[in-house]
Amino acid sequence: MSEPFEPKIVAFVCTYCTYAGADLAGTSRMKYASNVRMVRLPCTGRISPMFILKALQKGADGVLVSGCHPGDCHFAQGNYHARRRWTVFRALLAFTGIPEQRIRFSWISAAEGAKFADLINTLTEDIRKLGPFDQYHELQKVIETQATY
């Protein structure tokens, strides 16, 4: 493989903090890797673990979940729920064999455009090092050919 691997990353973000932070990175003309696709939601509390699994199933190599800092949630407590859910979800990830490093959980406020740009760059680099997320797709082939149910 001569060309560097370009990972695909899906980001689930809240509209009040991280989406606004990403907008700020734009209005400030910061430059960052083009590998991330944003899905805008009202709050990180809205983000179901199923979204993350679905993104990985559909070919994402990494997933980002980002919202307001603790205490700053527009909806008062949504991000706390997201944090708790993430703690529980990690155990499920370990069980399913999906490396935890493929999923990043972070807080980015509407004022942190630079932090957003940095995060996207480091995350892209980290996922690039991990390589394509093929395990699931290979597993799917196995299921399709060998499953007996």
Place this chain on the structure above:
Amino acid sequence: MAKIGVFVCHCGENIASMVDTANLVAEISEHPGVEICTEYKYFCSEPGQETVKRAIREHNLTGVVVAACSPRMHEQTFRKACAEAGLNPYMLELANIREQCSWVHTEKDEATEKAIEITRSLIEKVKRNNALFPISVPVTRRAMVIGGGIAGIQAALDIANAGREVVLVEREPSIGGHMSQISETFPTLDCSQCILTPRMVETVQHPNITVMTYSEVEEVDGYIGNFTVKVRRKARYVRMETCTGCGDCIQKCPVKKIPSEFECGLGNRSAIYTPFAQAVPNVPVIDRSRCLYFKNGKCAICKKTCQIDSIDFDQQDTIETIEVGAIVVATGFQVQNTSLYGEYGYGRYKDVITGLHFERLASASGPTAGKIRRPSDGKEPETVVFIQCAGSRDVSKGVRYCSKICCMYTAKHAMLYSHKVHDGDTKIFYMDIRAAGKGYDEFTRRAIEEDHAGYVRGRVSKIFEENGKLIVRGVDMLLGRPVEVAADMVVLATAMVPQPDAKDFAKIIGIGYDEYGFFNEAHLKLRPVETATAGIYLAGACQSPKDIPDSVSQASAAAAKILGLFSREHLEREPVIATVSDSTCAGCWGCVTACPYNAIDHRDINDRNGNLIKRVASVNPGLCQGCGTCVSFCRSNSIDLAGFTEKQIFAEVMAL
């Protein structure tokens, strides 16, 4: 069949210079369901919007995607355009190919590919959008103000003067709050009673204000525009309707030696009493626990004295149910108990007092008629020591926050003392002088320069009695040496703390509170007057330590918010709220625990004979703010969030 119109904006060169828009249009035109895809230099412009509107009409579009800037920028613009063309405004999505694409990338092919994917995924989302309609909630245009201190009075007057009804609930026998206890007010030294009592009278006489004193809020139900409040009117044992406030009963009451709460124990009251002479309403109450009639069935002198037979020993507490549309919480503060500072001897030495005691000593209507007399022997103190931050800014014993008003009132106390005791000596132990406010720093400078307040920077370690003097031992940090002052009286600038029952009250009314018990605002900077519960507002020191000007400002702000709410009969809300599927809801109530707004309740589904079929969760559209936390919490996938449904999000992800 979906007919989606996609409009690719160049934003001048902003998008077009980094995204190959012709390629984008070509790719998107091929996407299933896309009826029309065009590009234009500025879709947000008048002709641009006209193009969108015309396309909606001509092609009977069922959804619109504008690939342009952030939805935070122009979502409203295009929603309006859709509505004008007859398409439901919620059938629109903005694909952000400017802030999150063209502006942040450097390779045109990468940016173009990203723009295509973003647009595609939003086309898939918009195909699954549902038409939504603003939610209309009726508003009861009557407000309740809880707490009759200066903040509550101000809020009530502002709302009432704008022509709306107000119910003011105060748990003490009189309105007035802490301000009525204060002697003079900084930084102007107006007499507190002189500026407050006219307001109190105006409040009680206002045709739009119903004042309920000696009453407490017991239960709050409902939501913005539609609260039902249960208020307990405690029995006064005096008939409000007939009592003229002549005060004969108070004169004749044989039980006289009860320490007065209003005078902070420096003066006495009788068992039937008004808290202070200017009380509003000027109707006494009987203190049941002290009254001889209630103790042993004898006495009843007050009843015999009263010429109009206004004493009623058989009165009972009554509960009143009141419908209101908005609530102002103005329940105020308390002074911190200083007994935790054993080394200062509060409670042990009579002449160690708090700032509030000093206010009563300095007040012309106080127990000493405004003469500074020390509590132990009534002697005029020659040397007075003031200790600032006695509780505030003390991590180990007191509270971490700054009580904000103590620097000012201590300077005021030193001034008042020097005005009344001309050859008296003051020493003020302080950490910092925080005098930020209009005329405040000038005021503290005046205390130092004109009234010779002796400021000593440092803390006091110990106070003990020796030969009738209070020996105050501390340190002067600026000179770097210990100091010892023989004082006749010590005044502690104690911290302002929340009411002792603030947390219980917060639970009754359904608002948040901080680690101390001060009530939480919706946003510290941008929504400092609202609480997270829509329709409930804060005013005064129940939110954080505040002085009078700040309390009054916040009260007026709360009133302005409420008048805005009351300006229409119905309240229009964004329709982005959660909805429950009754058929699949299993009634696990996980959503109820998840909701930060208490917007989810139980609802019974009955058959036509009224037999219960099942209980399901039900979202109150008046309270739901649309965060969607309940949706991802729901185990059976029975709740969905309008505008961000599971279907929409999965479709969006699938298309990426």
